[in-house]
Amino acid sequence: MSIWKLVEYFFLPELRRYGKFTHIKEQDFILPETKEIGLYLHIPFCRSLCPYCPYDRILLENTLSEHYTNAVIKEIELIKNKVGKVEITSFYIGGGTPTTIGKNLEKIVTKIKDEFLLKENTIFIETNPNDITEEKMAMLKDLGTGMVSIGVQSFQNKFLRAIGRNYDAQTAMNAIEIVKKYINNINIDLMFVLPEQSEKDFEYDLKKAIEAEAQQVTGYPLFTFPYSQVGKFLKINSVKLPSFNSRKRMFYLMYDVLTENEFVPASVWGFKKPDGAEFSSVSRMYYIGLGASAATKVPGKFYMNTFSIPHYIERINSGECAEVVKMDYTKRMDDYYWLYWKIYETRFQKSEFKKRLHSDKKARLLIKILEAGNFIKIKGTHYILTRKGMFYVHLLQNQVALNHIGKAWGKMMQDPEPHEIHL
Template sequence: MKVALYLHIPFCDSKCGYCAFNSTTHQNHLKIPYMEALHKHLLHQIQALQISKFSSVYIGGGTPNVINSNFYKPIFDTLQPYLPKDTEINTEANPNSLTLQWLRDLKDFGINRLSLGVQSFFTKKLQFLERIHQSDCIPKAFDLIQKAGIENVSLDLIYGTPFCTKEILELELAQASQMPINHLSAYQLSIDEGSRFFLQNKQEREGEFEGFPSMGHFIKSHLESYGFYQYEVSNYSKGYRSKHNLSYWERKPYLGIGAGAVSCINNTRSYAQKDLKAYIQTCKENKEEKREILSPQDIELETLFLGFRSCVGVETKKITNQTNLKILLEENKVEKRGNTIYAKDYFLSDSLVLFLQD
């Protein structure tokens, strides 16, 4: 079996206000047992699923670069026989805690792509987002990445804050485009349940965002002028598209390893324990993960949602509501190329899916 692999690193130096991911701070004492559990989990799943190869690897978090590179070596030693030569191997990283030695070590292990969590080039916006890095460490981080010889680099930006005027965004996009990158991800800020922004004064927080409409189309237009072309609602390519993310959007099988990681293989979704201590104990005992078999309706909804928000599109035969599809074609909201339907505007993907599910 060939699958995409996700490795979850839940440790961070600090927790950003908007973050609802399964990450934690002040748990350094769990790093060693966690990485050992992660490795054991990986070994168990390779054997249980009879994995033949991994189509891509993505290390996410959390903040992968807060883990000493030594703890990644046994994991990559295990992975090596399952990685064809052209395998895309990604890691996320934050600018403030990046070191040249860590980058060189990870490159030696096989890393060939890095996603840097810049989020903003402006101090007030970084402070609002509760990021701990300063804007002046961003170019320094890129200098280290270049010295390490990692050529495929993506940059993350967040928009939709009270500081995101057109003037600020224009400056940020101009600065981002000057960095040595071939990919950019621009995410609309959302106040998700489980984040500190959500848990703090919810009503007051939501009020801060009134009157700040989405700047998605503005960003798309400006990025195109710099040679970055949208291929998913939040992702822009300048000659490089993330193979790992494309495999998700194409609904290919993926394996999640780590606390709270999710897998989907043969239309069965499984969930690892989210709590770090519980996850470590579960791995020691080789306990089964919680499983969910996707219904035909679940599969269709996911296919529509992922296809219309990206360049993947949706095969005509996979759309049940052909009557409403005909209406969307007539209204020029979608287009048909071959046997596949594509959204004309990825930002409208949710409303297209709702219409086809009506």
């Protein structure tokens, strides 16, 4: 049985039966009581637009970014009125390139601190080499940022050019040094399966990231992104992607180089130093998304904010929530959602699995198959993904992103308030 057949058998029937987003009104946006939440903030501005990028982002415009900041501040108040002054255990700021809005970021984080109980060192922020300055990093340090993630992608000019990044390798190295002067806890994002990239090329990039003293390294294959966009991009530039086998070898190379250098898996894409904190938004069971295109997952529900930036601002200014569609989750879907993201994080407790899914025959069978196929193994109190398991789950994550998340995102990009989206 191929891995895709397994996925179809275990995960898709439920998703096909219930996997539908429907349009909601303000009164349908309900947040259950909780003591703590994870928070995701989307800042959609970038200094230049990469041709393969599927995210909800636009070129930085100062007036629009002011309006956007004011809307986010109002959205924070709206959320606070619904959940109260709860504790924030993880605050992930993504985009776009969040640091492009400069001082406005300070206003937003200050507002979060006023309205919620933000635990120390829980801010994780994404940025790009072309947006890093001493002033911005000093500000992030003062705000109590726990980790800065730098989208380097490659330390070689030919690959940066090939994927349309508008900085060179030296700028990336200088940017890393600036960040480290203020926040000595960095993630470096690298891309592999780039046009004409060899394993040696990728190994060079991995070693550069280690030399730069990254606490975390995350490696994404280029075709994590929707095929159509990547396809169009390759056609325009008339280049070829490395083969599937080469992708597999590159993934194993990343695993081997990083684990030999004292990194441990943190997700199917990421490796961290053993004592490094876990920063993630999507794998939390209760997280709230702020900003255009952000998502919110709470028990029994999954909501998505409008993707249109002007519409987001308009809705918030008229006192409405930004959430425009929701999907209802059965208890079983919630438990499978938990399992899916725990597998993505490469480990989960046996006792938690037992509590949630032991009475579910299909889930028990899934674990048996994963064990028999050497995709997972038991280590003490946990199930742990093996090296082989990580490769196949990263492919699976790719497939889910392209076929399901990509489908919903595609609709949301076209329509600010879709009536219905079927997965």
